[in-house]
Amino acid sequence: MTSDLRPLSVDDAEAAFALRAQAFNIPAGDRDRYLTRFRPDHHLGAFVDDRLIASLAVLPLGQWFGGRSVPMGGLASVAVAPEHRSTGVASRLMRLALSLMRDRGQVISTLYPATNVPYRRLGWELAGARVRRRLPLRTLADLPRPAVQVVAVDLDADLDRVQGVYDRVATMTDGFIDRTGDRWQTILDHLTRHDHTYVYAALEDDGELDGYVAYRHEEPPPDADEFYRLRVIELVAGRGAAATALWRLLAANRGVSATVSWYGGLHEPLSFVVDEQDARIEDDWHWMTRLVDVAGAVAARGYPTDADVTVQLALVDEVAPWNGGRWVLDVRDGKGVLTPGGAGTVRTTVGALAPLYTGLTSxxxxxRVGLLEAATGDDLRALGRAFAGPSPWMLDFF
Incomplete structure (x- = not known):
């Protein structure tokens, strides 16, 4: 059965929500919000006899790497009607999305996979983390008391200041989303859609915000001896003192709540300032990234200013032929350039390049697993210097 692929129109919004609701068990109560914020230019669909049978969204985002915001297509809501799954229609939509992102200058693409295999076949690879941990609140009680004031925040009045904190931290955090355009409205919707959601900020001596935490109360398990559990939606801080003050604020709930959960990266800095290894991982959902335009992606991110390396690459990309072939990677003065040609000494694939590009792995x-072939020790050291940086993670989910 042949399907027609095309961008969605406003008239397709109801069908798109119904398909998404079926695929991801979205409650009917989310319908009005979805229809209000539906952007047809962000969606592609597959149709059989004018019926929408598959769709996806390509969100125009940026993602921070090496201190620079890289134009990124956020792939989201890949939904296929059950009777059309495993027919290849999702793969066709993804290939169309790839060409669309290239035309729009979105040099990388990131997504949260329900399953890895179909995306890996098309060149996406595990590239960063979003890890939810849970910790007993009593563990936080002995943190030092910093000379930082913590105050409640009115998001309507203080959103610009909260955004400023996030932006400062995001530039230093590989993988964070560059929250431009209407991205903050999406975040606000997420923060305010639940009852018992609270936002507090850490103030510097001059009254400027240096951190904030947004958290909510959740129902505890039936047999738990607590009134509620704490779930941190976001905790972002520029300095250690601000972070400590916000963690202590959460600990103040320990008389009526036993635990707190939050999202972080693979390596949790809090582990180094609490006494015991009490944090437990509840969820570890790696996101995947693809280099849509390898030359553009290399040029878009930042690099260590002391790196001065040249590596000869041979790249295989069976889905996006414009990426394949021999390339020379040059990194110096904090900038990277990928030039066609060279000896093609180090052989790899576009998928394997993604976790190297983001810094997820070395x-x-x-x-060691055969994804960089024929690389000498000098080649490996050069690539290690070029892509050195903090382990990538993000708060946003899409």
Whole structure:
């Protein structure tokens, strides 16, 4: 059965929501919000006899790497009607999305996979983390008391200041989303859609915000001896003192709540300032990234200013032929350039390049599993210097 692929129109919004609701068990109460914010230019669909049978969204986002915001297509809500699954229609939509992102200058693409295999076949690869941990609140009680004031925040009045905190931290955090355009409205919708959601900020001596935490109360398990559990939606801080003050604020709930959960990266800095290893991982959902335009992606991100390396690459990309072939990678003065040509000494794929690009893993690890072939020790050290940086993670989910 042949399907027609095309961008969605406003008239397709109801069908798109129904398909998404069926695929992801979205409650009917989300319908009005979805229809109000529906952007047809962000959606592609597959139709059989004018019936929408598959759809996806490509969100125009940016993602921070090496201190620079890289234009990124956020792939979201890949939904297929049950009777059309495993027919290849999702793959066709993804290929169309890939060409669309290239035309729009979105040099990388990131998504949260329900399953890895179909995306991996098309060149996406595990590239960063979003880890939810849970910790007993009593563990936070002995944190030092910093000379930082913590105050309640009115998001309607203080949103610009909260945004400023996030933006400062995001530039230093590989993988964070560059929250421009209407992205903050999406975040606000998420923060305010639940009852018992609270936002507090840490103030510097001059009254400027240096951190904030947004959290909500959740129902505890039936047999739990507590009134509620704490779930941190976001905790963002520029300095250690601000972060400590916000964690202590959460600990103040320990008389009526036993635990707190939050999202972080693979490596949790809080582990180094609490006494015991009491945090437990509840959910570890890695996101996947693809280099849509390898030359554009290399040029878009930042690099260590002391890196001065050249590596000869041979890249295989069976889905996006414009990426394939021999390339010379040059990184110096904090900038990267990928030039066609060269000897093609180090052989790899566009998928394997993604976790190296984001900093999720090292070239040595990729070489050990055969994803960097024929790389010498000098090649591995050069790639390690070029893509050195903090382990990538993000708060946003899409």
């Amino acid at each position: 070239p040595w690890a990729l070489a």
